[in-house]
Amino acid sequence: MKPFVYNALPARVIFGGTLSQLAQEVKRLGCSKALILTTPQQIKEGEDARAHLRELAVGVCNDATMHTPTHVTNSAVELANKLACDCLVAIGGGSTTGLAKAIALRTDLPQIVVPTTYAGSEATPIIGQTENGQKTTQKTLKVLPEVILYDVSLTLTLPPQMTITSGFNAIAHAVEALYSPESNPIIDSLAEQGISSIARSLPRIIKSPNDTDARSDALFGAWACGTCLGAVGMALHHKLCHTLGGSFNLPHAETHTIILPHAMAYNAPYAPEAMAKISRALGTETVGKSAAQEIFDLAKLLGAPISLKELGLREEDLDRAADIAAGNPYPNPAALERDKLRKLLGNAWAGNRPE
Structure with missing residues (x-):
């Protein structure tokens, strides 16, 4: 066998989980003020997450956008600072995960990601961002979600x-x-x-x-x-x-x-x-x-x-x-x-x- 180097990624992965576990995962991170992230098309999923988190949720941002444009991220960071949130809960596909990563890159806030598609970006320490018509990527553990929760019921309505x-x-x-x-x-x-x-x-x-x-x-x-x-x-x-x-x-x-x-x-x-x-x-x-x-x-x-x-x-x-x-x-x-x-x-x- 040829020599190789393997670096395991430090993330907690929960298969077969449900949104009802969100509260305990927020607490497990030592957090109590979660900002929920979704796209405009997934407002219901965001509100469902808020209902499960109850007093642990301080707000919802429904502005996640494809290709993670920096102006959307800047607005979301302003909201996160205004609400004094201490963690992020992303419900959605690659766009929502991308926004969570972009906020984490700027703030070091921990992330809990609940994927609703099969993109897989939640498992990577890679972020792509778009500014002035150019998309750039970088790789850093700062954007790797701390927790991934896979709830199969959230994928049943995926077109x-x-x-x-x-x-x-x-x-x-x-x-x-x-x-x-x-x-x-x-x-x-x-x-x-x-x-x-x-x-x-x-x-x-x-x-x-x-x-x-x-x-x-x-x-x-x-x-x-x-x-x-x-x-x-x-x-x-x-x-x-x-x-x-x-x-x-x-x-x-x-x-x-x-x-x-x-x-x-x-x-x-x-x-x-x-x-x-x-x-x-x-x-x-x-x-x-x-x-x-x-x-x-x-x-x-x-x-x-x-x-x-x-x-x-x-x-x-x-x-x-x-x-x-x-x-x-x-x-x-x-x-x-x-x-x-x-x-x-x-x-x-x-x-x-x-x-």
Whole structure:
């Protein structure tokens, strides 16, 4: 076995929990003044959390926004200071988790995150923020939530398309972990488990949205995939998605779903072992498709968007996107060449199946 280094992340994870446990988790942190965070679409979930917390809740902020714009964070920090809160309770998906992380980055407030999607960002010490049309990321334990509480009942009303795209978003975390320079046997094993859990649960959820066993599998997969990304580094896939999200305001999970098979195909010749593990996790080792093609076909079969054109990106924006992506060097199995990146983006824009 090759030498490796593995740093475990210091977080408390509760599977099969319920909102009724929020109060004891706030107290366990030594806190008594929680600020609840949600999106405008999840006001009810925020009020439900407030009802469970009772006197432990000092306010609710419903302003969480995709791609974590800094002006939203600045307003939320002002509210947190005004209310003198001593912890954050985030109920929602990646947007809400992102706002909690951004506040924690500025204030060091502890976080309790209750995910309602399968994005997996709650398990990472990574934050992406958008300012002046540019999305940047950083990795710091200051933004790693102290507690993650997985309540499967909160995912039962997640719309089918959001279920699918947030699941593929999570799979992308594990895929990139498998070919990261920091990969190791522990994370590789967890990545395969995460990919397998989500890939087998998504068709079941679409067929039967109230299948709690399938929803539980997806939540475990989301945590596993997020933990993988949190332990190692990001590569081409995530950088392209951050470019498209931050600079062109494309929806986060849908963009991840579309870009993933194309980024995999770009890297496949330089990461054959990783691709073999992905195929094994998908159960497609003998099907005769590449791992990238299998991911593309699964997304298409489930009815996910498969082209950037569907998301409203203009073809004339592809050159600028390629320039931005190529202008920021980062570790990746394949060399980052501007013309090849432009071709990748062109295929993703048109929805072409990877070769």
